[in-house]
Amino acid sequence: MVSAFLIDAINDPTKVVQELYEEHTGDIDQFPTVVARHFSDVFLHSDDTLREVLPLDVNHPPESFAHRSLVRFHAMVQDTSSSPEMYLASLNKNKCGGWGISQNMPASEWPSSFDYCDLKEATALWAVTVPGQTDWRTEELTARSHCGSSSSQSPPQPHKYPVPNAPHIGVQVKIYDNEAAQSLKATDIVTFIGILTSESLDSEAVSSPMVPSLHVLCHKVQSIDDASPTEELATVRDDLIKWISDEALGGDEVAAQWLVLELSAKVSVFSLSIKRIRLIPDTATLEPHPSYLRLSLCHVFLHPHHHHPALPTLHHVLSDLLPQYLTVPLSLDLLNKESFSPESKDEDLHSGYLQVPQGTTLLLTENGVQEGKLVEKGIMNIRAVQEVMDAQTLEYSFPFSKFSFPTDIVTIVLCDGRKSAFFQTGFIVPLKTKPSLKDNLYKPRDQIRTPDTVKLATYRSFLAAAKRCFGSVQVAEETSRHIQEDFVRQRQEDPSITADDLIHLMKVARLLAASMLGREVTVDIWETSKKLDASRRKRLP
Structure with missing residues (x-):
């Protein structure tokens, strides 16, 4: 029938x-x-x-x-x-x-x-x-x-x-x-x-x-991705990091691990036990608070190939892994002439680069940026990207009003120098390439050693499952106590450490737990997060 x-x-x-x-x-x-x-x-x-x-x-x-x-x-x-x-x-x-x-x-x-x-x-x-x-x-x-x-x-x-x-x-x-x-x-x-x-x-x-x-x-x-973590998926994490590292990042497995953390992120709202932090001599208390913390992360890979005309190998790798992905080759001409935010003109909504579906990953490359002047439109475009990075909101302009709407965009910036020329990013990850693999940063697609169809599908399922896990990662009570005591010790050793540093590490720990397809930040994950972030900081100038 x-x-x-x-x-x-x-x-x-x-x-x-x-x-x-x-x-x-x-x-x-x-x-x-x-x-x-x-x-x-x-x-x-x-x-x-x-x-x-x-x-x-x-x-x-x-x-x-x-x-x-x-x-x-x-x-x-x-x-x-x-x-x-x-x-x-x-x-x-x-x-x-x-x-x-x-x-x-x-x-x-x-x-x-x-x-x-x-x-x-x-x-x-x-x-x-x-x-x-x-x-x-x-x-x-x-x-x-x-x-x-x-x-x-x-x-x-x-x-x-x-x-x-x-x-x-x-x-x-x-x-x-x-x-x-x-x-x-x-x-x-x-x-x-x-x-x-x-x-x-x-x-x-x-x-x-x-x-x-x-x-x-x-x-x-389209519903939220329903990929569920399995034991089989959990075993592919290291293999995925190794493949990304060797094929797209010059053999830098630390940078590849940070990339996988970023790809595990999604906009989520948590009622955390870390909402309000009281700092008094020799103590730290992490108290529940009725407000919510929106987590959105961005980091930078510092690329050594200035003004390279080709697409980075990372573009092809991410295209093979992600269902929704765009590369935006930044230049002064593009920033000054194109639109990044939607704008209504004559009752007709014109689109912009940032009007993309939730869950999209944007790779912003700065290697095409040369000396010149940003006009007002270019400045507004940079502000729009920064707002997406900081608050995951995108402003729509109408004739007599402006409204900001929530979004969920993962942003990755490739740039030269010590930091991005345009954006304040959540993480900076200097790229350390191996001499034997330094030439693979811009190789064409046909030179990439792509995994077989089954393995590639497993990589995609892993990343989808990690995103799903990120939305439900919790902090165990035992881990919360450990973090409080650990934070007090760190402040005693280095008074310059602030509550912002603790929140930063908590973000890393949640991402790390999700990338391991876990639902909980354990003491081991907390300690691993500290080591991972310390290794990143050692690379900074």
């Missing part, structure tokens, strides 16, 4: 909607929910059935599909500020008017008069190809393909994509199940299944461009 529903839905989704409408004529208000439930039952309960729907992507652009084809669009919500679209839910002869059906109706199908109760609203938003989605992740999602060619046309509304001039798909999305649409927000990753048409961007404007439009039958928001 399910396979019959599947075939009908794929071959003629419009017919299926009409048949459902005829079955539920008496309850027009609830009909969008009926449609969403039906198509969700058919497609969204199994990856296999979901992949039966043809993908809408850069290899299968809108113009490669027949009018009113059923497609799936794995996308990022870019703009939710569009006004709702009005549509007539019921036409003559018991015909459904939603999901773009009324566009193809002859005049005889339209009622000469209608009940205003039949006038409904559809939520309209703009969605784009997921920025930073790596090739292997795209291949996972696009298991089935069809005869289509890369788009030769420029995508509509290119200013709504975060990465300038990058190939992508932009689509006007219309959702009829308004209650389900209310929870969608900018940068959410969503799989939409719907009927593809081409429509005016603004139905009320006299001259408005035609854009791809997706009339959504059902959708599914």
